[in-house]
Amino acid sequence: MTGLGVPHGADFAAELADSVASMALSRAGQPPGSKEWPTHDWQWEQRIVDGHPYHPNCRSRPGFSVAEQLAYGPEHRPLVRLGLMPVPVDECLLTGAWPAELRDGERLLLPVHPWQAEHVLKRPAQGGVEAHPLMSLRTLALTGGGPHVKTALSARLTSSVRDISVYSIGMSATLSEFAETLTARMDGLLHFTRTLGAVTANSPELAAVLRESPQAYGDRVLPVAALATTELPESPAWLAEFARLALTAGLRLLELGVALEAHGQNLLLVLSESGAPLRLVYRDLADIRVSPARLARHGIPVPALSGRVVTDDVTTLRRKLFGSLVAGALAGTAGSATALRGALETAVRDLPRTPDLTALLEQPLPTKALTLMRLSPGTPGDQWTELPNPLL
Template identity: 70%
Template sequence: MHLPPGCAEETVGAELAGVRPALTGAYADALPGARAAVLTRLWRGLACEPLPWVDRRERGTGGLVLVLAGGSRLEGPLPDPYATAPYVHEVLLDGQPYRQAARLMAALAPLAPAAPGFAAELDGSTASLALSRAGQPAAQPPPASTWEWEQRVVDGHPYHPNCRSRPGFSVAEQLAYGPEHRPLVVLGLAAVRASECRVTGRWPQEWREGGRILLPVHPWQAEHVLKGTGVRPGFAAHPLMALRTLAPAAGGPHVKTALSARLTSSVRDISEYSVETAAAVSDFAQALAGRLDGRLHFTRTLGAAGTHGPDLAAVVREAPEAYADTAAGERVVPVGALAGTPYARSAPWRAELARLALGVGLRLLDLGVALEAHGQNLLVVLSAAGAPLRLVYRDLADIRISPLRLAGHGLPVPPLSGRLVEDDVRALRRKLFGSLVAGALGSTAGSADALAQDLARAAADLAPTADTEALLRGPLPTKALTLMRLSPGVPGDQWARLPNPLSAR
């Protein structure tokens, strides 16, 4: 199978001409940059991940050569696995130039059976990224709220080639629901008999009606999955970085909705397991926060509810602003929104963030909890002057809890089983290091050199534990995002090992 050149790019352009013709020129102008951004992310995966059909990698002064099974040669620039600015505009496969990630992946189909499907995703990611960039105003006022900060994130995941892949979303739906387009989304409410609904925590009274539970439903889900059945108009909300999690326009707790669509790597539904464990995990996290001297707060899960299936469920949790003194000028910003800002361009500021985040993350890991502390889940409370004061963590659905480590500190083990429970040291370190260091801090730094500076400045203040030693001396784990998309039959996460930037100093 060969992907038609520019398939999604042309389709999105044609749809855009029908629904928002004023953006067609900006979309065309954004395509070259979007191609380079997605190709850069793909090259990171090809250059750094354990792909079974890459026989060896040869590093030279002019770049990197991947010798592929069968003898083909793929050539590109020397990779910086922590870089966020696009630096790959062309790679050569047996001398043939490729400037579009989708066309390159389609050409690799003889080596990777899943390549055609991934190529289609890359095609859609490039087109959607260009659409996202085309919709940005020339000038924006400074963000006044956390949700405004979140909507400043235009390019999506900093390292995933599917950074803006939204299969199943039309152009009109991307403009209507994508946070970077700054829409106001009207969520629906689905009435479900209480006897048919699992509820944990305290479900809001305003979302109860006689013997029924009212579940907030994303409008995309209502139309495409639930087919509009039994969904009534609900309330307006601002979409956050996660798209399916929204901040009600009237204020109050945030709402995480089920969205049975694949964004980046995962189908974004809400499992029965997540509903069942939500209250217990939230209570456990609140008790554990007291061990961190006020440096970290967890947004409480107020309630979770769902039917017997992942397509109709919702989670209600505190807004991160609950942990900021707004009267003193404090504000809460997702770490993923900081890249490219004046904060991130300041090496001393980044070092303070790294010192705070690593200190908290390693302390929790030592106690027995590994956070999924990527730039979407991890937020920083800034002072009025912009200094990082403390952290806020949201969405506990993917943390890992070690009963063995908790017991070693005399801490109670929460009544949990299943995927949240993990005692394997390597798995615990992968969870934290891969999300926090290779993810949130790496993307904020924007390069291996800058990340090395940040880690070196923070290292002196870290507790000398075996986890700290592994972080500072060993290779850094990261999710093998490209390998995972090329291995659809392999469940769970797969991993790559990146060179530790401190080793080059």
């Protein structure tokens, strides 16, 4: 790529080399695969070793030394001590509630990732709490239980710099309240983890979100990305049942006016004692898309949202769901085109024939053009390409 002089190819090649080295480090010293069911939801997340199933730079962590990867990477199973950065409350944007234990008089204590404190903020944080890193690395589960903590991390992990925009903090409470109204229309098929509180010091580099743990919705809950570490998807009947559940929930929400970013990290599955798919849990509402026109058509009050999450463009809405759920979560779980086709053929038989389902059945499958996006740093937002429809 560098020899061909592809624009931005040298930077991409450097990221690719970083990802290869990081992947080797992630795989080194891993214990044999365990069939024992984890006790905590965070243990499932730490079983995911290889990262994004389709991204060319799936384990790229530029700016992280080997020691820092071992200290902070979830696949290495460390305990991470989050610092607490005091910020005067009148210098913060706060949505939702901020707990008393993260307050100090007229100051809010913002959890800060140690990498961020050292490399970006360049000042130490006081005190701290210990936590288990989840598969996104910058979101962690506190050792004493309770909410998950999403921290700002100004490093490019796969496609994006993982800081937290002031915009997303401002929208977080409204989106969380809106999601609760949607749950009532899902007949128990899908729940949303609530955003309990979100704070920014009016900077994407210093912000944090407290989010309800998915384990509030079932003891046997795991990210869809972790299903590939189990034997469950090897059963065609099980895979078809999971696909039916996921498509039923995703397409129902899309018809109502909400397109989920339902990839294997955001989407979680609750299983019965026997391993049967029971219901879904969705976390992190920052990248969903909301259609005011569709909401109004179904008599759903339109929330006070603005910016990138709001669109009535049908192509944008369908790309968001189909690209993440079908080309991402379901394809990654199935593991092959043949298995995916079989699961989809069974799953769609009894689904309501909406225009969205017709598009899924008859049109090429949209997917993010991940390599093109990394070679186009000046182009904001997602870029897309198409895959052959597995049902044709």
